[in-house]
Amino acid sequence: MKGIVVKCLEEGSTLELRDVKAPILKEGDLLIEVVSVGVNRTDIMTRERQAGYADGANETSEDIVELGVEVAGVVVQVAGDSAGISVGEHVMGLVDGGGYAEYVVMPANRAMLLPEGISLKEAAAIPEVFLTAYQTLFWHGKLQEGETVLIHAGASGVGTAAIQLAKQLVGARVIVTAGSQEKLDACLALGADVAINYKETDFSQAVLEATDNRGVDVILDFVGASYWQKNLKSIAESGRWVLIGALGGSVISQVQLFDLMKKFVTLTGTLLTPRSATYKAKLTSEFQARVKPYLDNGSIYPIIDRTFALADAESAQTYMTENRNIGKILLTNFSK
Structure with missing residues (x-):
């Protein structure tokens, strides 16, 4: 089968479509013929790690596809207990890497x-970002009806999912940040109540103005270090601050812990890809039970910016690192 592997170069790495070994099923697995796969920042981190492990320039990493953690496709084989899923059915979901491939x-x-109403070519835009947004908002952020949430990177894949989940599931008031008017408009169209251009405005001051100086109950923080002080100003007493990224750095030189303590802030962090198989299965089950009806009736839906052919995975990742997307970037195989 064909798959994308990381080719190491003197100046870094590139992605190359090659013949690779087919995956091996274990008990309880499905073999999926991939129709579409989501591009995520965790893929870029995995690529950087693979390149860092290479033993020299111009060597290709072992021909195993590691990139790709969410796919949609057709079930072509089952091994043991298939949880009611049959050969031929169209499915989407999280995988343990290897999604940048035909199988x-x-x-x-x-x-x-x-x-x-969701096609196989669209469905890969759902699993990673919606499950990440769901666990962040409700398992870790404990967002409740009537509360206010601040969502950074509101036009990202996770951001566009989080806006919809917060509005539709608990009717929260949603404040977002983004870096262009086009992205702000997209967030407002999805239901955001307040949209702040962080390049032009001190978002912490705008948040306080929008909340009568109270602050927000929950923060979804993709940025990390560079937003530390402004997030601290933005959060309300007894607020929940959830770190899910570090685009603005992961190291803060000095932190006054009493600033957190005197506001009774709960600071926590989470990632989805490194979580256990049990965690991912439980999250998937709860998400299906609570959110699928909204996906079925179209009140919640995936936002897709653009699609690339599997062979153009390098261009897709470059597009993501340039922060040009509103919503999801997908790779597609056009056989289905």
Whole structure:
């Protein structure tokens, strides 16, 4: 089969479509013929790690596809307990890497049947970002009805998912940050109540103005170090601050812990890709039960910026690192 591997170069790495070994199923696995795969920042981090492990320039990493953690496709084989999923069914879900390929293994307990009206080419825009947004908002942020949430990178894949989940599931008031008017407009169209251009405005001051100086109950923070002080100003007493990225750095030279303590802030962090198989299965199950009806009736839907052919994975990742996208970037195989 064909798949994308990391080719190491003197100046870094590139992605190359090659013949690779087909995946091996274990008990409880499904073999998926991939139709579309989501591009995520975790893929870029995995690529950088692979390149860092290479033993020299101009060597190609071992021909195993590691990139790609969410796919949509057709079940072509099952091994043992398939959790009610049959050969021929169209599914989407999280995989343990390897999605940048023609075939990939997916644990059956993470497979989700496609929502009504969503095609296989669109469905890969759902699993990673919506599950990340769901666990962040409700498992870690404990967002409740009537509360206010600040979502940074509001036009990103996770951001566009989080806006919809916060509005539709608990009717929260949503404040977002983004870096262009086009992105702000997209966030407002999805239901955001307040949209702040962080390049032009001190977002912490704008948040306080929008909340009568109270601050927000929950922060979804993709940025990290460079937003530390402004987030601290933006959060309300007893607020929940959830770190899910470090685009603005991961090291803060000095932190006054009493600033957190005197506001009774809960600071926590989470990632999805490194989580256990049990965690991912439980999250998938709860997400399906609570959110699939909204996906079925179209009140929640994936936002897709653009699609690239699998062979153009390098261009897709470059597009992501340039922060040009509103919503998801997908790689597609056009056989289905």
